[in-house]
Amino acid sequence: MRFRRDEGPFTRLFRWVVLTGNRQHVTAVVLLVGYVLAAPVGHALLPHGHHLGGRDATVPLLNTMLSGTFLIFSIVVSINSLFVSGEQNPLDQQFGRVQSVVEFRRQLEGVVDEEHVPASPGPLVRTLSGEILERAQRLEDDIATADIDARENVSAYVDDLAAETGRMNEGIDGASSPLDVTVAMMNYNHDRQINDLRRIRAEHADALSPSAEEAIDELLRLLQYFAAARQYFKTLYTKSEFASLSRWLVLASVPAVALTATFLHYLAWVPESHLLVAAIEAISFAPFLLVASYVLRVTTVSRQTSAAGQFAATDGSRGAIDGIEGD
Known part of the structure; x- marks a missing residue:
């Protein structure tokens, strides 16, 4: 799944639903569309629309949705508890995690020859990508006298x-969260870049000068730092996303359960209304759609940012260089 700046309306809508849209807004829009299709539109189009509000169909459905809400709430809370428990480590492990981040920054500063690299995700990625492109252009200058194939x-x-x-930096402009940065980094295929670079060095070893070899080594190191940074930002995003899901699931489930249970309790005194029944059914679906919207985005980001190390495992793993495509 690759998104371009010149994408059409359908692709922009799909991107909003899957990635960029606020999850609560996506849930609300889907609920509203479903309600409109099931209530006024469905009632007008179906020849026996007034029977849709019958108790024989409504009560079992709402009972099932009520039970399902409790189940999905328990599952999500359990998953979130696993993330929380992962943070409850002894002091030495917590200190080691902090040290690893500090050491990563120190090593990166040594590679890019700067005294300080940005701490914010967006500027840090820009610094990394700029250094990678600069080393690549230096490599191109170093082989100016090599054979034509090289x-x-x-x-x-x-x-x-x-x-x-360039495409990634456009997405990073205005990024304010780990999600924004991670989404912008999705289409930067560092696995393929590493694979292509290693193939260039293997197939044109005789044409490479010592300075070109040094540029390739620096490029490989920077691409590996980029891969590590992307995985780290994805981890931060995933933890934040599940915490947000748990919070909003509570806010959605409690009213949904209360309204559904109240409707079932007073069903004998509720006037028969297709619009009212459709509204209650839509509300009962809210927790499920909320979870689906979060899971859809998390799985999409996870799939598009899967790290394969020295292997090019993504769909777009084939190189753009004639004769150096991924095997």
């Missing part, structure tokens, strides 16, 4: 790298 392959590699960097 120059063409490196030039194609740099062009592809520059295009991916």
Whole structure:
């Protein structure tokens, strides 16, 4: 799944539903569309629409939804508890995690030859991508006197790298959360970049000067730092997303259960109304749609940011360089 800036209306809508849209807004829109289709539109189109509000169909459905709400609430709370329990580590492990982040920044500062790299996700990714592109352009300059095949392959590699960097930086502009940065980094295929770079070095070893070899080594290190940073930001996003899901699920489930139970309790005194029954059914679906919207985004981000190390495992793993595609 790759999104472009010149995408059409349907693709933008799909992107909003799957990735960029506020999960509560997505849930509300889907509920509203479902209610409109099931209530006024369905009631007008179906020849026996008034029977949809019959108790024989309504009561079993609402009872099932009520039981399902309790079940899905328990499952989500249990999953969130696993994330919370993962944070309850001894002091030495907590200190080790902090040390690993500090050491990562220190090593990265040594590679990019700067005294300080940004702490915010967006500026840090921009710094990394800028350094990667600069090293790639330096490699292109270093092989200016090499054979034509080596120059063409490196030039194609740099062009592809520059295009991916540009698209990613457009997405990072205005990013304010780990989600924004992670979504922007999704289409930056560092696995393929690493694979292509290693193939260039293997197939044109005789044409590479010592400075070109050094540039390739630095590029590989920077791409590995990029991969580690993306996985770290994805972890932060996933924890935040499940915490948000748990909070909003409570806010959605309690009213849904209360309204559904009240409707069932006073069903004998409720006037027969297709619109009212459809509204109660839509409300009972709210917790399920909320969970579905969160799970859809988490799984999409996880799939698009899967790390394969030295292997190019994503759908877009084939290289843009003639003769250096992923095997």
